[in-house]
Amino acid sequence: MSQTGRTMPRGSAEALNEAYDTALLDLDGVVYAGGAAIAHAVEALGVARDAGMHLAYVTNNALRTPDAVAAHLTELGVPAEPGDVITSAQAVARLVSDQLPQGSRVLLIGGEGLRVALVERGLVPVDSADDDPAAVVQGYGGPDITWGRFAEASYAVARGVPWFASNTDLTIPSGRGIAPGNGAAVEVVRIATGAEPQVAGKPLPPMHRETVLRTGAKKPLVVGDRLDTDIEGAFNGGVDSLLVLSGVTDGAQLLAARPEHRPTFVDADLRGLLTGQPEVAGNDGLFECGGWAASVRTESGEFVLEGDGNAMDGLRALCAAAWSHAGDGVCALDPAKALARLGL
Incomplete structure (x- = not known):
């Protein structure tokens, strides 16, 4: 499914691990950082796997062999076989x-x-x-x-x-x-x-081709922390994506994302695989998600964020305001105050 023209994150009534048959997971910044598991990653992947989702680990890091990567994942508590690992x-x-x-x-x-x-x-x-x-x-x-x-x-x-x-x-x-x-x-x-x-690597077609050949995924979900590799790779491959904020991308970079860098879904970490995603409702420049409402004050060029609740809902509303304001371009507004309200 093409993401061309995306102006807001999409919602999902189903948990993502039920809506997609295969998670194509980046490693650095998603599953682990510096060799140690990222918080909640092991538990979330275990639940998704036990519920029937195929987990494939797709990394641009060419240093280690699939055998070594699978052994490392298994040591962390994420059982994996070498065939589950696809590298650049x-x-x-x-x-x-x-x-x-x-x-x-x-x-x-x-x-x-x-x-x-x-x-x-x-x-x-x-x-x-x-x-x-x-x-x-x-x-x-x-x-x-x-x-x-x-x-x-x-x-x-x-x-x-x-x-x-x-x-x-x-x-x-x-x-x-x-x-x-x-x-x-x-x-x-x-x-x-x-x-x-x-x-060859993400976000370019040879990596997507390698992944499809090795996993046989029918309805994959790309899960990553980088806009310019993971999310753009999903865009180029015409598949949906989940951006997690456990790696290199922060809220300001997400709000300024170009169309090919805008993920389908956004969440804090891999626990987002196990839940549905709330819808963002937009009407006349006002975008609501959860308890938050976001808009752009055009005369002053500022974000307006009102409400309270889950910080990720506030970020999703801000994404919709920023991406809609930017259209096919890049939102150049300063989001610092709005993101500070969310603790991001």
């Missing part, structure tokens, strides 16, 4: 293998997850630009990746070797805060060479 390493490996014959040498700039995915597709990882690679494939290599690896990528790309990237997320959440992601590393090679990589 798998998506980029398929993208490369669609363009090169089996047995082709590929210069690997990344970690074990990317190495395993390339081998799975019949490709041969090499470590030097002097190993005559047919492609360069770059994925997140962890905080200890050396500067020399980016130099090897630059040498090969500058010679005209095709360049692929698992994803271009500029940042990644960690237990200590927001850290540079693979997109920051890709920028290093781009600056050195002036080239542009083919990118």
Whole structure:
């Protein structure tokens, strides 16, 4: 279902885990941060799984193998099999293998997850630009990746070797805060060479294709914390989405979202999977949800938020006011006062 023209979050009379057959869950910022489970995630996923929802874990992080990710989830109390995990390493490996014959040498700039995915597709990882690679494939290599690896990528790309990237997320959440992601590393090679990589990860179609092929989902719900990867990826794939505020996106960024970054549903964390979503009612510029009413005072360019109740209901009403005001553009109004009323 296309989200083109979305001007407010949608409601759902059914709990989301009953309305959708498969949750396509991002990991960092949704299920865990810095290796530790996010509050309420383990319990909420357990209830959804026991009620019959298929849980698939879709991550742009190419560092770890599906086996390692599944083992980590299981340790956290979220039982998972390697087949439940879909990574951008798998998506980029398929993208490369669609363009090169089996047995082709590929210069690997990344970690074990990317190495395993390339081998799975019949490709041969090499470590030097002097190993005559047919492609360069770059994925997140962890905080200890050396500067020399980016130099090897630059040498090969500058010679005209095709360049692929698992994803271009500029940042990644960690237990200590927001850290540079693979997109920051890709920028290093781009600056050195002036080239542009083919990118596989969210929000681009190769990742959606990989996810559909591996899960067989009929009515999926994308669940994520990032507007520019998770939510835009759902938009590009024509499927519904749930944004949770447990990761990198805050209320101000959500209100300023472009049309392709506007989620179908909004909630604080994964407990939102287990409930219905309240409708937002709009009439003549006034948008109501729960005990809250939001509007835009056009003469002063300010948000007006009145009422009380659940903070998420207030945020949903504000989304409707902001997105309707912006139309196909971006809402540039300052939401600080309105969000402060909600404690967000």
